[in-house]
Amino acid sequence: MKVLSKLQRYGLAIISCGVALALAGPIDAPSSCFLLAVTVSGLFGGLGPNLLSVALSALAFAYFFLGRPSPPARESTSLLRFAAFLAAILLVTVLMEIKRRAEESRSRSEEALRQAHAELAHANRVTTMGELTASLAHEVNQPIAAAVTDANTCLRWLARDHPDVEEAREAAMRMAKDATRAAEIISKVRQVFKKGAQQRELVDVNEIIREMIVLLRKELSSQSIAVRTELAADLPKLMGDRVQLQQVLMNLMVNSIDAMKNVEGKRELAIKSQRAQDEDEDEDEQLTMSLSDTGVGLPPQQADHIFNAFFTTKTDGTGMGLRISRSIVESHGGRLWATDNHPRGAIFHLTIPTKIEAHE
Amino acid sequence: MATQEKTKLVAVVDDDELMRSALQGMLKSVGLPSQAFASAEEFLNSGQQRQTACLIADIRMPGMSGLELQAQLNAEHCRIPTIFITAHGDTKMRMQALRAGAVEFLAKPFDDEALLGSVRAALEN
Numbered sequence: 001m002k003v004l005s006k007l008q009r010y011g012l013a014i015i016s017c018g019v020a021l022a023l024a025g026p027i028d029a030p031s032s033c034f035l036l037a038v039t040v041s042g043l044f045g046g047l048g049p050n051l052l053s054v055a056l057s058a059l060a061f062a063y064f065f066l067g068r069p070s071p072p073a074r075e076s077t078s079l080l081r082f083a084a085f086l087a088a089i090l091l092v093t094v095l096m097e098i099k100r101r102a103e104e105s106r107s108r109s110e111e112a113l114r115q116a117h118a119e120l121a122h123a124n125r126v127t128t129m130g131e132l133t134a135s136l137a138h139e140v141n142q143p144i145a146a147a148v149t150d151a152n153t154c155l156r157w158l159a160r161d162h163p164d165v166e167e168a169r170e171a172a173m174r175m176a177k178d179a180t181r182a183a184e185i186i187s188k189v190r191q192v193f194k195k196g197a198q199q200r201e202l203v204d205v206n207e208i209i210r211e212m213i214v215l216l217r218k219e220l221s222s223q224s225i226a227v228r229t230e231l232a233a234d235l236p237k238l239m240g241d242r243v244q245l246q247q248v249l250m251n252l253m254v255n256s257i258d259a260m261k262n263v264e265g266k267r268e269l270a271i272k273s274q275r276a277q278d279e280d281e282d283e284d285e286q287l288t289m290s291l292s293d294t295g296v297g298l299p300p301q302q303a304d305h306i307f308n309a310f311f312t313t314k315t316d317g318t319g320m321g322l323r324i325s326r327s328i329v330e331s332h333g334g335r336l337w338a339t340d341n342h343p344r345g346a347i348f349h350l351t352i353p354t355k356i357e358a359h360e
Numbered sequence: 361m362a363t364q365e366k367t368k369l370v371a372v373v374d375d376d377e378l379m380r381s382a383l384q385g386m387l388k389s390v391g392l393p394s395q396a397f398a399s400a401e402e403f404l405n406s407g408q409q410r411q412t413a414c415l416i417a418d419i420r421m422p423g424m425s426g427l428e429l430q431a432q433l434n435a436e437h438c439r440i441p442t443i444f445i446t447a448h449g450d451t452k453m454r455m456q457a458l459r460a461g462a463v464e465f466l467a468k469p470f471d472d473e474a475l476l477g478s479v480r481a482a483l484e485n
Contacts, residue, residue, distance in 0.1 A: 141447045142376050145469035149382040152472045156389040171385050178378050 004044065013041035013049035017056040021064065030065045031085045038089045042096040050093050061085055116211045116246075136320065139185045147178035203242045205287060205352075206231040209271055212249045219257050225267040232274040235287055238354040240332045248325045248336075252291050252348050255321065259295025259346065269293050276351060285354045286334075294345040303338055368483050369411050372396040373403045373429065374418040374445075379468075383416060386472055392479065400424035400432075409438045414482040416475070419446035419453065427453070430460050441482035445470055 004012070020037035024030035034057035042050035066078045154171035157164045213220070213227055220227055253269065260267045269291065276286035296313075298306060305311050307326045322336075329336040334352035341347045370392050372383045380396040387394040397403040400417070401424055415433075419426040426444055433440055443464040444457050454465045464478040 138447050141468055143378055145445075145447075146376070146378040146382040148469040149379075149386050149472050153382070153386045153389045156386075167385075167389065171389075174378070174381055174385060178382070181378060 006048075009045035009049045010052060012045050013037075013053040014056065016040045017053050017060065020057065021060050024060075024065065030061055031081075031088065034061055034085070035088055035092065038092050039096075042093055046100070047093075047097055050096060054089050054093055057089055058082075058086055113211070113214060116215070136185065140182050143178040143181040143185070147175050147182070150175040150178060199241050199243070200239050201242055202237045203240050203245055204235075204237050205245070205273055205289065206235055208242070208246055208249055209273065209289075212246065212253055213271075215250070216253055216257065219254075220269070223257055223261060223267065225257060225260055225269055228268060228270045230270070230272040230274075232287075235273050235275060236285055236354045238287060238332075238352055240352070240355075241328075244328045245332075248328050248350070251321045251325050255348075256291055256293035256295060256346075259293055259297070261295075263295055263344070265344075266294050286351050287354060289350040289352075290347055292341050292345060292347040294341065297340060297344060298338055298346045303340075306338060307336075368392070368413045369408070370394040370414045370416065370479060370483075371403060371408060371412040371440075372416045373398075373400055373421075373426070374416075375399060375421040376418070379418070386476070387479070390476055392483075400426065400429035403429065404432065409433065409436070409440065412440050414479050415440045415442045416479070417442060417444055419444050419457070420448065427457060427460070430457065430462065434460060441485065443475065443478050443482070445475070 016037040017034070020030075020033035024033040027033070038050065038053045038057055041053035045053075062082060066082055150171045154168045154175065157168035157171060209229065209231060213229070256269050260269075270293075271289070271291050273287065273289045276288050299313060302311075306313075307322050311322075326336045329350055329352060332352050333355065334350060336348065336350050339347050339349065370387055372380055372387075372394055374380050374383065374396070375398055377398070380398070384394050384396050395406075395408060397406065399421060403409070403415075404424075417426040417429060424432070426446070430442055433442075439461060441463045442457075442461070443466065444462055445466045445468055446453070447468045457465050463482055464475070466475060
């Protein structure tokens, strides 16, 4: 539809009506010809040309084919013919418009989805948890390996018959340097999620939740996990880093999916969002989200350890996902914590202040 | 090749400074002289290959990797017993290194007794 200019599309409507008029007389089938003209205009021209062709056809039909009845026909029959014709062309118009709108909204949502994919892929390349944790693990491993070696060297100097304290001291100093470097690397990671690196914009959390459900649809259905959402319609937008919040949601959902992989019985992921009710601080509006699953649940007595760096219960986990997720939420001024779900599974809760409310 | 007059020098090639000093400190504590290089290129350009009795090298380094260094030394018919230490010890890499003549392949953080055992074995050959 986009290939024709506006003028061309209206031109098409006029021409097709003209052609219909020219053919209608000789073959004596005005309604079919004009109906075809209306269909062509609607199909290639859009709503405007479609309506134009309806008007032109109705006029031409009324003027050329109703006014002079060649066989003696009664007026009521003529009117009936005209009414039937009018109904047909309007029906075509309406149907085509409905189809066009459906197509438009589908292509719009496809476009949005494609964009979400692209953004996510980009984020993945730059700062995603996988990449970040792999390089982080490598970076941290290096000074830790050096520290282990230096500690053993230190012990070796001390274990001699005549301990060499000076050498041992040097090894211990190297060890301190190694440990300092390891700590520096970790704090650098924290900084990545502090203000400077973030892009703040108004984010619709419900939209992110829906996007992530779409993105993970394959994983969810292959594990026969039912998703239930209760998203508050009046959820305020929040000021935050969209990509980072996507990563948090994605991470929590992937965790839930993994947690349900090996459980028998009901597999359900329930995601809720709502405006926080208890506003103890004067005007700081908050929104809360929760993700409840029916998976293996939290490790007993260690509910909060799961947020520690390198803590993992997965065989291929890095132990950084929840740590980074919590860092992101905290850098938005919010909180992320976990509780047990009943009778089985875990619930992850998030609260994030909206900071600047969107007025729309 | 006549090797008996070779000084028993251990060369350390690692791009990480902390790792280099840790390894040198370790070798010193057992009385072994060592020399450290920050890259494979630096080692190759030093002209020390012929005096080196044992090489401890990192695999992943900017520029020439440890495996490429090994291949280069093999091409120069300079067969130095080589011990690789790496943070990413995947099986494929390990097989490749051992097939090309490495004497040991250790993942960081490594057991330094195992490393010293390999160094000693390499020096006694």
